[in-house]
Amino acid sequence: MHDQTTVNLxxxxxTNMRQFTMIAALLLIWLLFSIATDGVFLSPRNLSNLFxxxxxxxxxxxxMVLIIVTGNIDLSVGSVAGFCGAVAAVLQVNFxxxxxxxxxxxxxxxxxxxxxxxxxVAWKQVPAFIVTLASMLxxxxxxxxxxxxxxxSPMHDSFKVIGTGYLPDIRFDGTSFNDTxxxxxxxxxxxxxxxxxxxxxxxxxxxxxxxxxxxxSLRIGLTALAIAAVCGVMIFNEGxxxxxxLLVLVVLVCRFVAERTVFGRRLYAIGGNSEAAxxxxxxxxxxxxxxxxxxxGLTALAxxxxxxxxxxxxxxxGVNMELDAIAAAVIGxxxxxxxxxxxxxxxxxxxxxxxxxxxxxLMNLDSAYQYIIKGLILLTxxxxxxxMRRRKG
Amino acid sequence: MLLEMRSIIKxxxxxxxxxGVSLDVIQGEIHGLVGENGAGKxxxxxVLSGVYPHGSYQGEILVNGAACRFRxxxxxxxxxxxxxxxxxxxxxxxxxxxxxxxxQEPSSFGVIDQERALQESERVxxxxxxxxxxxxxxxxxxxxxxxxxxxxxxxxxxxLILILDEPTAALSDDEADILLDILRDLRQRGVTCIYIxxxxxxxxxxxxxxxxxxxxxxxxxxxxxxxxxxxLVGLMVGRELASIYPRQERTVGEPVLEIRSWCAESSGxxxxxxxxxxxxxxxxxxxxxxxxxxGRTELLMSLFGAWGRVTSxxxxxxxxxxxxxxxxxxxxxxxxxxxxxxxxxxLVLGQSVRSNITLPNLTQVARRGVIxxxxxxxxxxxxxxxLAIRCATVEQPVGTLSGGNQQKxxxxxxxxxxxxxLILDEPTxxxxxGARAEIYALINRMVDDGIAVLVISSELPELLGLCDRIAVxxxxxxxxxxxxxxxxxxxxMLLATGYSExxxxxx
Numbered sequence: 001m002h003d004q005t006t007v008n009l010x011x012x013x014x015t016n017m018r019q020f021t022m023i024a025a026l027l028l029i030w031l032l033f034s035i036a037t038d039g040v041f042l043s044p045r046n047l048s049n050l051f052x053x054x055x056x057x058x059x060x061x062x063x064m065v066l067i068i069v070t071g072n073i074d075l076s077v078g079s080v081a082g083f084c085g086a087v088a089a090v091l092q093v094n095f096x097x098x099x100x101x102x103x104x105x106x107x108x109x110x111x112x113x114x115x116x117x118x119x120x121v122a123w124k125q126v127p128a129f130i131v132t133l134a135s136m137l138x139x140x141x142x143x144x145x146x147x148x149x150x151x152x153s154p155m156h157d158s159f160k161v162i163g164t165g166y167l168p169d170i171r172f173d174g175t176s177f178n179d180t181x182x183x184x185x186x187x188x189x190x191x192x193x194x195x196x197x198x199x200x201x202x203x204x205x206x207x208x209x210x211x212x213x214x215x216x217s218l219r220i221g222l223t224a225l226a227i228a229a230v231c232g233v234m235i236f237n238e239g240x241x242x243x244x245x246l247l248v249l250v251v252l253v254c255r256f257v258a259e260r261t262v263f264g265r266r267l268y269a270i271g272g273n274s275e276a277a278x279x280x281x282x283x284x285x286x287x288x289x290x291x292x293x294x295x296x297g298l299t300a301l302a303x304x305x306x307x308x309x310x311x312x313x314x315x316x317x318g319v320n321m322e323l324d325a326i327a328a329a330v331i332g333x334x335x336x337x338x339x340x341x342x343x344x345x346x347x348x349x350x351x352x353x354x355x356x357x358x359x360x361x362l363m364n365l366d367s368a369y370q371y372i373i374k375g376l377i378l379l380t381x382x383x384x385x386x387x388m389r390r391r392k393g
Numbered sequence: 394m395l396l397e398m399r400s401i402i403k404x405x406x407x408x409x410x411x412x413g414v415s416l417d418v419i420q421g422e423i424h425g426l427v428g429e430n431g432a433g434k435x436x437x438x439x440v441l442s443g444v445y446p447h448g449s450y451q452g453e454i455l456v457n458g459a460a461c462r463f464r465x466x467x468x469x470x471x472x473x474x475x476x477x478x479x480x481x482x483x484x485x486x487x488x489x490x491x492x493x494x495x496x497q498e499p500s501s502f503g504v505i506d507q508e509r510a511l512q513e514s515e516r517v518x519x520x521x522x523x524x525x526x527x528x529x530x531x532x533x534x535x536x537x538x539x540x541x542x543x544x545x546x547x548x549x550x551x552x553l554i555l556i557l558d559e560p561t562a563a564l565s566d567d568e569a570d571i572l573l574d575i576l577r578d579l580r581q582r583g584v585t586c587i588y589i590x591x592x593x594x595x596x597x598x599x600x601x602x603x604x605x606x607x608x609x610x611x612x613x614x615x616x617x618x619x620x621x622x623x624x625l626v627g628l629m630v631g632r633e634l635a636s637i638y639p640r641q642e643r644t645v646g647e648p649v650l651e652i653r654s655w656c657a658e659s660s661g662x663x664x665x666x667x668x669x670x671x672x673x674x675x676x677x678x679x680x681x682x683x684x685x686x687x688g689r690t691e692l693l694m695s696l697f698g699a700w701g702r703v704t705s706x707x708x709x710x711x712x713x714x715x716x717x718x719x720x721x722x723x724x725x726x727x728x729x730x731x732x733x734x735x736x737x738x739x740l741v742l743g744q745s746v747r748s749n750i751t752l753p754n755l756t757q758v759a760r761r762g763v764i765x766x767x768x769x770x771x772x773x774x775x776x777x778x779x780l781a782i783r784c785a786t787v788e789q790p791v792g793t794l795s796g797g798n799q800q801k802x803x804x805x806x807x808x809x810x811x812x813x814x815l816i817l818d819e820p821t822x823x824x825x826x827g828a829r830a831e832i833y834a835l836i837n838r839m840v841d842d843g844i845a846v847l848v849i850s851s852e853l854p855e856l857l858g859l860c861d862r863i864a865v866x867x868x869x870x871x872x873x874x875x876x877x878x879x880x881x882x883x884x885x886m887l888l889a890t891g892y893s894e895x896x897x898x899x900x
Contacts, residue, residue, distance in 0.1 A: 206770045208786050262755040262762050269752055272741035279699060279738050280753035280806070281724035339743050 017388065018333045022348050025381070029352060033359035041359055048237040050351075050358045051230070052163075052309070055243045056081070056302045057321060058350035061328035062254040063298040065346045066264075066291055068329055070271040071338030072121060072128035074292075075322050076135035077299050082318030083139040084110050084303030089152040089313030092159060099158040107300050113139075114296020118289035136322065143315055153312030162246070163308030166239040178239025185231040189224055196220045243305050247347075250298065255343045257294075267291060271338030324353050327374075331381045352381075394458070395420040395585055396441075396554055401452035403436055403445060410436040411450070412609035418554065423576060423586045425600030425617070427593065428629055433609040434589050438556055442476045443469040456553070473553030477543045477560060485532035489523075490514035492531050493546045517545040520582070521575050537568030541575065548584070555579075556587045561595060565684060566890075573599055593622050607631050638833055638858030645861065646675030648712070649845040650728065650814045655706035657695040666692055666869045669706070673814060673845045678836065680860030681849045682885050688869040689849045690733055693816055697723050697730055711813065724753060727813035731803045731820065733849070739803045742792030746784055747773035749791045749802050754809045776805035780835060797828025804835060815839060816847045821855060833859060853882045867891045 033041040040046060060077050067074050088106045091097040097105070113135070120131040154160075167180045203210045210216065234240050258264040266287050269277040278284055302321075307313050330336065331352055332345030356377065360370045396418040403411040411433045418424045428434050439445050441454065443463030454461045456472055463469040483492050490510055499509040514527045523541040531539060540560055547555050557576075561569040569592075576586060576599060590596050596603060597617055604614040605628040612628050655669040666688050673679045683689045694700030696708065698718040708715040710726055717723045723730075732738035740749050750773045751758055758769040773787040782801045784794055791802050800820065807815055820836065821829045836859065840846050850856050856863050857880055864874045865888035873888040 202767065206767075206774065208770075208788055260764050260766070262759045262764060265748065265752075265755055265764060268744065269741050269748070272743050273737075275738050276741055277752070279697065279720055279730065279732060281721040282752075283719070283721055339741065 018385070019345070021384070021388075022332065022345065022352075026348060026352050026355065029355050029359070033355070033362070037359070037362045041362055044233045044237040046358070046362070047233045048241070050354060051234065051244050052241050053358055054347075054351050054354040055241075055247045056306050056309075057324045057328060057354060058247050058347050059250050059298055059302040059305070060321065060325040061332070061346040061350045062250055062343050063295040064325045064329045065332070065334050065341040065343055066254070066258060066267055067128075067295055068271075068326070068334045068336060069258075069338060069341045070267050070288060070291060071274065072288070073326070074117070074132045074295060075129065076117070076132040076139060077295075077302075077325055078318035078321035078323075079136045079139035079143070080110065080113050080296070080299045080318075081303035081306060081321055082313075082316075083113075083143050083146070084300040085307035085317050086143045086147050086152065086303075086313040086315075088159070088304050088307050089155060090146050092155050093152050099156055102159065103304065106304055107297055110296040110298075110300025110303070111293045112296065114293040114299070115289065117296070118292035121292065122285040122288035143313075143317070147313060147315055149315060151312050151314045153310075155308060155311050159304075160308050160311050161242055163243050163305050164311070165242045167242070167245070169239070177235050181231065181235045181239040184240065185228065185235065188231070189227060192224060192227065193220065243309070246301070246305065250301070251343060251347055258343055263287065263290060268339060271340075273339070324350070327378045328353050330385075331378065333385070394418070395456065397453075397455040398437070398441065399453040399455070401437065401440055401450055401454075403433075403440055403450040409609055411440070413452075414606060414609065414611045416604055416611060417614065418585060418587060419602070421580065421583050421585055422601040423580055423588050423599055425596040425603035426587055426589045426606065427591075427596055427603060427625065428606035432606045432629070434606055435558070436609075437606070438476060438558060438587070438589070441469065442466055442474055442556070470550060470552075473551065474556065475547035475550055475552035475554070476556040476558065477540070477547060478558055483531050483539055483542060483546075486530065488528045488530055489518070489525060489534075489542050489545075490527035492542055493517060493527075493549050495546070497550065513549065514545070517549045518542075520548055520579070521545045522571075522578070535568070536563045537565075537571060540564070540568075540572060544575065544579075548579075552584075554585050554587060556589070558589045559591065560588075561590060561592060563685060565686065569595065593625050597622065597625070605629055643676050643840065643861065645677045646843075648672045649675050649710070650847070651709040652692075652696070653707045653709065655692070655695070655703070655708075657691075657701045657703045657706070659691070659701040666695060666701075669866075669869075669871055671847075671864055671871065673847050675843060675845050676840055677861040678840055678846045678848055678859055680856040680863035681847060681866065682851075682853065682856055682863055682889055683849075683866035684889050685851070687866040687889065689866050690818055691869075692866070693730055693732075693818060693849070696728070724810060727811075728816065729753075729807035729810050729812040729814070730816045731800075731807050731818065733818035733822065735799055735803050739806075740791050740799060743790055745788045746777065746782065746791050746794070746802055747787040750776055750787075750805045750809060753806060757809070772809065773805075776809060780805050780808075781831065795828070797824045797832070800824055800828070800832060801835075804832070808839070812844060814845045814847065816849075818849045819851065820848060821850075821852070853885055856880075856885070857882065865889050 030042065060081065064074065064077070084106050087109055088102050091102045091105060092099075117128070117131055117135065120126045121128045167178060167184070169178055170180050200210055200216060211219065231240075234244065258267070266277065266282050269280070269282060270284055270287060274284060303318065306317055310317070328349035329341065329346045330349070332342060332347070332349030334341030334346060353374070356374055357370070360373065365373075394417055396416070398414065398416040400413045400415055401411050402409065402413055414433060414437055416424075416426070416437065426434050426437075436445075440450050443465045446464040447462035454463070456474070461469075461472055463472070484495065487495070493514045494510055499506045499513060511527055518525070518527060521541045521544050523538060523545065525534075525538070531542060534542065544555065544557075560572060564572060573595065576588070580586070588596065588600055597620060600617050602614055602616050603620060603625070605612045605625065607629060612631070650673040652669060652671045655666060657666045659665075669692055671679070671681075681689050681692075691700050695703055697720045699720055703718070708717070710728070715726055717726055736742060741752065747770060751769050754772075755764065758765055758772055770787065776782070777784070777787055780801045782794075782805065783798050791799060794802065817836070821832055824832065836846060836848070848856065848859060861877050862874060863877075863880050863885060865872050865885055867889055868891065872891060875884060875888075
């Protein structure tokens, strides 16, 4: 068992090349920005802010991975998220709805919009590109319609918390760190370690290849360290923002759906070979419909976080968000040909995109250059990926 | 000597595909290249055409005595080597003329010279005997005519050597005859061809010399007149072809699947299934023969609700009417279809052996929509062992397996659905003889386990060796049914070409 089922370091690098290069790229970007900003970029306050900025795009990017995996696309997320955020604001400000009712209604709105897309894509077989391009325009208009063209504010305090609140201290109020977050981090790390151990046991039990124990420990240790570092930054700032916790939840759920559920497996099969999936008895229509509805819900969630953070709904909310989300997914290794893509990759992709935004803003770079640089980086990232794949094939 | 390939060795991670192959082609001849699937013919042609660039293989290539080191297809084309692939590299949306001149458009300052383009394409079209207006769109042509366009395209490029890879595989006999005549005519004009085919009679009647390749080595080069079909097969296989069809007598059970008066038509109405009735019984293998275009595959796909529109007819499964019109329903009822083109319809190539096997069976290994990975792995592993699928682990991507092992994954996938009826469309296409024998043994085992099996195949020896009963289709109808004792290649061919059914079965 020990010889044939272990893989060596070279194999590890080969099969995980993409993850390594992505994380290396992220660290490189952080290093450059921290030099350029005299370390301001890496301050706990800024990093904590950066994570908060990442949340909306990352939530949407998680769903976008699944959409692209099936060989489809959604260009409307920015407009739809903006619209959902606007609906939330209108419900609270103009109609005086409570926070729970608002959240429920907006989530339903998002799911309904997703169902609309699913209907056209799955049943009427209109290309997703066109269906969602139409929605991108239409919902930008719908935002103007529901807001009357003006900014709507303020939101209730209980709603604002979603985007701006932090986990409260339980005991040591006034200490320099947030104890609830610290406890959560410890719990999270323990769960992570237990899961990795279980996974390894399982692989060995089935005679599947695993890394030698030392290397695997190193890999798990480094990941745990990274988690601890990210959490530490927030613990010593103001604690975990609710929005970041929400993102963690979304990531865990999406990963679970993608990797462990029948639904998720079928999505990958549809994208990998839709004809084979159809002849394997998979109902393409139902699965695509379900996916778009799920994505609608995620979009609504992102829209609400957006409104909560700003404490207002603006008519320009969510502009260009679809591009950030698609870029995040693609940088994270999702293939536009379908059938391939990882949720965590997209989250790192989103972090790369928002690091660029954040860092360049700190440097007071003209926004004209910011767009140009982001565009070029996206191009380079995908080119590197294509080149690497070709060499492997 | 126009072309010499000397001791070509090409290695892949899995082993040696070519182990010192040599090939000499004389100016003006048609040179046949034959061998089993996997013998190395395609690899050799890929080396010749620069798909595998110089440096990735050992050995020498000489064209007209000059050493060539092609780094890509473009360079081999410039040197006069043109391959016409099985999958034709034509753009269906463009016209014949546009396809012929694609990449070579006569133009000045980027503007195409329409007049010259027309003349040029008419000239080469005449050479291949295709009498059609050059502005006809390629998608409107039949496969045979497309083949002619592809040859015209190669001629237009002033090819020294034309390589034809299985040009008649998708053609009817008439179309194939036309093509062969064109090739003979081109030989008269001094064009040199390398002709790869599995149809040995064709090779024998057409080729001046024939080179046989086996297991990556060139076994012999002989003139066509020295050889007979048997001798050729002997060289190709290198061993006696006695018992790849395991055969045991079975007592046939009750009818399992009955297709009654099935009528369906394609969306364009170009193909009709008319009044097709078939019965598959327990413990038997029913064969379905017919030429390409006879409607065999379409019949199966229409049973699955995946082809055309069913106008009338009914299905009975174990005596009870089956109202099903989507693949989900048909599969759920216990009918599984391992389709003809496993890469297109059968497998998700980028995914693991495990995911492919469990794809139609996910609900078996899941509870409330959540997959139990332990159970999934155990199931996949057990099928891997049962079917002796050769892969490192079940996590290996299925696209990296050999054709035979891919086909076993397809079988595993459908066996796991525990079907009452298993339909196999061309179960051994593109699979070498060793793996074939294994697949035949598997099919027999399934039948012994009580599954009713329907096999479609274009290869008559396969049907004759495997099946208890053979039904024959022609132009969307069943033209006859032969028992094992009655069946012979000749009788099947008669029925498949539309000869009256009564005459044949009573004769």
